[in-house]
Amino acid sequence: MGLPRFGPPNPKAVVGGGADGQAKTMANQTISSPNLYVANCGSAVGLSHDAIASVFATFGTVRGVYAADDSGARVIVSYDDDSAAAAALTALHGRACPQLAGRTLHIRYSMLQPSPSNVNSNSSSMQVCLFASETAIPGLYLIPDFVTPHEEQELLAAVDARPWISLAKRRVQHYGYQFCYQTRNVNAKQHLGELPSFLSPVLERITSFPNLNDAADVSLDQLTVNEYPPGVGLSPHIDTHSAFEGLIFSLSLAGPCIMEFRRYEQGAWFLKAGSSIDTESENPENCTNFSRRAIYLPPRSMLLLSGEARLAWHHYIPHHKIDIVNDSVIKRSSRRVSFTLRKVRTGPCQCLFPQYCDSQR
Numbered sequence: 204m205g206l207p208r209f210g211p212p213n214p215k216a217v218v219g220g221g222a223d224g225q226a227k228t229m230a231n232q233t234i235s236s237p238n239l240y241v242a243n244c245g246s247a248v249g250l251s252h253d254a255i256a257s258v259f260a261t262f263g264t265v266r267g268v269y270a271a272d273d274s275g276a277r278v279i280v281s282y283d284d285d286s287a288a289a290a291a292l293t294a295l296h297g298r299a300c301p302q303l304a305g306r307t308l309h310i311r312y313s314m315l316q317p318s319p320s321n322v323n324s325n326s327s328s329m330q331v332c333l334f335a336s337e338t339a340i341p342g343l344y345l346i347p348d349f350v351t352p353h354e355e356q357e358l359l360a361a362v363d364a365r366p367w368i369s370l371a372k373r374r375v376q377h378y379g380y381q382f383c384y385q386t387r388n389v390n391a392k393q394h395l396g397e398l399p400s401f402l403s404p405v406l407e408r409i410t411s412f413p414n415l416n417d418a419a420d421v422s423l424d425q426l427t428v429n430e431y432p433p434g435v436g437l438s439p440h441i442d443t444h445s446a447f448e449g450l451i452f453s454l455s456l457a458g459p460c461i462m463e464f465r466r467y468e469q470g471a472w473f474l475k476a477g478s479s480i481d482t483e484s485e486n487p488e489n490c491t492n493f494s495r496r497a498i499y500l501p502p503r504s505m506l507l508l509s510g511e512a513r514l515a516w517h518h519y520i521p522h523h524k525i526d527i528v529n530d531s532v533i534k535r536s537s538r539r540v541s542f543t544l545r546k547v548r549t550g551p552c553q554c555l556f557p558q559y560c561d562s563q564r
């Protein structure tokens with residue numbers, strides 16, 4: 204299935220449909236699109252994507268509902284065809300919608316946008332997946348809206364009230380165990396204490412994470428909080444096998460990003476000795492022999508790396524101020540804060556991916 208390609212509304216598009224049900228531009232040209240940009244609607248105003256989809260499904264087959272930006276109050280509703288979008292726009296724009304808490308929806312067509320040639324984005328040439336299943340990477344899962352906007356604010360306030368450690372380009376905090384960027388490992392003998400109580404609701408919810416089998420161990424004991432300013436990413440890496448066992452969860456807060464996954468055919472693409480995941484001391488673009496997928500991580504979403512996704516795929520956050528998601532330009536917000544939750548390993552890793560495993564080298 205092709206992915207929806209969405210963008211913010213064409214500023215020239217008049218809000219609302221004409222008498223014939225077709226929207227008109229200011230120049231009175233008929234425009235149409237299967238994608239609608241719907242404002243005053245989204246998780247920040249208490250409306251789930253499922254609830255929105257079910258209302259818009261009255262007019263045709265909804266392919267998906269996506270956050271239009273990181274406000275939580277604007278979504279893209281993507282239909283199979285233009286006529287369904289036109290019908291929904293005509294029926295719902297500018298009116299209070301009883302099924303959506305009486306909110307008045309402001310709807311425009313969402314127009315495809317050509318990629319600007321001057322945007323520094325290596326994602327522009329590749330499809331960016333909106334769902335983990337579309338990446339076809341075994342063990343990769345993404346749950347949107349894992350926390351509410353209110354919980355997001357509380358989590359951000361909690362970490363902002365605690366001291367940050369400044370790295371070259373971003374700030375971090377560590378809980379449970381300190382992460383050492385030189386060795387890319389932890390000192391398992393130096394326990395800093397239990398994970399903080401502000402994390403309890405997140406840990407609680409993780410225990411009922413879908414896609415986990417009964418045997419899954421979710422006794423996580425290490426938290427790294429990363430704060431990325433716009434344009435700062437993370438070089439390609441696999442979290443050191445000998446440092447962490449089991450599952451790795453990463454909660455995105457405050458802003459979106461694109462995460463790229465790479466499976467290097469000849470084993471690990473190792474960072475130069477002494478370099479860290481802060482710096483892109485080697486240009487990963489020079490390494491061509493890899494499969495590559497990208498996924499859009501909206502704020503408040505939870506990513507799970509398990510199995511092959513955790514053990515054999517490098518993950519990478521491109522160092523861009525602007526990301527291209529299927530022809531749409533997405534500006535990184537003033538910051539993205541991620542909470543990465545892991546379990547410190549006690550014995551060597553004995554995984555089935557020895558070519559990526561530092562315990563088996």
Ligand SMILES: O=C(O)CCC(=O)C(=O)O
Pocket residue numbers: 427429437442453454518541543
């Ligand atoms: O920011 C993220 O979501 C990922 C962080 C990460 O990969 C790491 O700390 O190892």
Ligand SMILES: [Fe+2]
Pocket residue numbers: 440441442518
């Ligand atoms: Fe990582």
